[in-house]
Amino acid sequence: MKYVDEFRDPGKARALLREIRALVADIPVCRRRPLQFMEVCGGHTHSIFKYGLETMLPEEIEFVHGPGCPVCVLPMGRVDDCVALAEHPSVIFTTFGDAMRVPGSKKSLLQAKADGADVRMVYSPMDALAIARANPDREVVFFGLGFETTMPSTAMTVLEAEREGIGNFSLFCNHITIIPTIKAILDSPALTLDGFLGPGHVSMVIGTAPYDFICRHYGKPLVVAGFEPLDILQSVWMVLGQIAEGRCEVENQYRRVVPEAGNDPALAAVHRVFELREFFEWRGLGSIDHSGVRMREAYAAFDAERRFPVPNLRIADPKSCQCGEVLKGVIKPSQCKVFGSACTPETPLGALMVSSEGACAAYYNYGGVRLGKPDRRNDGGRLAPAETRQ
Known part of the structure; x- marks a missing residue:
């Protein structure tokens, strides 16, 4: 298929739904309870609801929405750190738009901007680097966040800043890793899962091999899924096929984008600039070992946490918020x-x-x-x- 409308074809969707219903009818556990599939990525969640996929699937299939939204898992204390950096008089604070309105304990970045802080929305870390070039008398901080999807572009921007000798650019690093997160979910006693729709964009960078432990140690099938409606329906069909046949494997539905071995140049840049933190705090999930990255000592000059004072406090979410x-x-x-x-x-x-x-x-x-x-x-x-x- 070449064109996006081919991934939204109603006839193909009806065929997949018929196959899905047939598989559900042959799986004994479905007579007792729904099968629970976690779509790890927030992009999948939005596609599922945007195209009404949950309403089409049999009631024996239930989606469980995972933590694959990097803005969503950012703890409130890290938002407060962003605000503190943004309110430093010498700083131009740059960020993706999604993070502008995330509430901190006192204000969001958007409210800090309204109060006079120089907060600017950018579309990439290279945009932030361009702002640093254009403002040599100001300190430009980029708010780096996201899973392995966005780590390579941030790492490559730091390498470019080093190559050009741009000394007024730094990174507030909040990049996180997907594998320890999935493991923490699987270790949670409050959750029973039957399979996973694996994240497509993260897998484009890391490949499919890192998910092997999910099948090997936890006995859960995983299918790396694309984001169009037919991608998701086919991925559900593939997970059901494994359950019906008694298999447990990592399969790649999103082959047109995701290489099995990952993206070597992207991974090389990430490993050159970043190293694993001992632990990182997640909203709602608490502290997870080796689930975040920090800048290596060789790039300390570009690390905003070393260049500027930040509160670095743990702030609890409002009690009413779940x-x-x-x-x-x-x-x-x-x-x-x-x-x-x-x-x-x-x-x-x-x-x-x-x-x-x-x-x-x-x-x-x-x-x-x-x-x-x-x-x-x-x-x-x-x-x-x-x-x-x-």
Whole structure:
């Protein structure tokens, strides 16, 4: 297939749904309870709701929304550190747009900007480096965040800053790693999962081999999935096929983008600039060993945490906010007691309502606030985007 509309073909969707229903009918456990599949990536969550996929699938299949939204898992204390850096009088603080409205304990970066801080939205770390070139008398800090998907571009920007001798550029590093996160979820006693839809963009960098432990040690099948409707339906069909046949493997549905061995140049840049932290704190998941990276000593001159004082405090989320339970898959967004009332995209209490990959934003934008839970209608393969909230 060459064109995006081919990945949204209703006829192919109906064929996949028929195959999925046939497999479900042959899996004995489905007669007792739904199968729970975690889509790790927030991009998958939004596609599932945007195209109404959950309403098409049989009731024996239930999606559990994972923590694969890097803005959503950022703890409140790290947002406070961003604000402190942004309010330093010599600093131009640069960030992706998703992070602008994530609430800290006192304010967000957007509120800090309104109060006079020089906070600028950029589309890439190279944009931040260009700002540093254009403002040699100012310190430019880039807020580096994201899984292995965005690590390479950040690392390559640091290497370019070193090559050009740009001394007024630094990185506030909050990059995180996917594998320890999945392991922490699998070790959680409160969650029972039958399989995974693996993250497509992360896998484009790291490949598929790092997921082998999920099958080997935990006995859960994983299929690396693309983001179009047919990608997700085919990935569900592939996971079901493994369960029906008694197999447990890592399979790659997203072969057109994801190489089995990963991207060597990207990984080389990451390993040159970054090293694993002993531990990193996650919103809702607590401290996870080796789940984040920091800058190596050789690049200390580009490390904002070494160049500027930051509070580095642990701040608890508001008691009314249940982002942690949603991130761990324990509850659905619509089950949070403040969802759609005190917490909306206009007045977010938690990051999951802010980010374009947040599960709460997906539920709110595609009908969850109106329905309380997804409508389980089976419409036979309609793949137009689901009606948004009026």
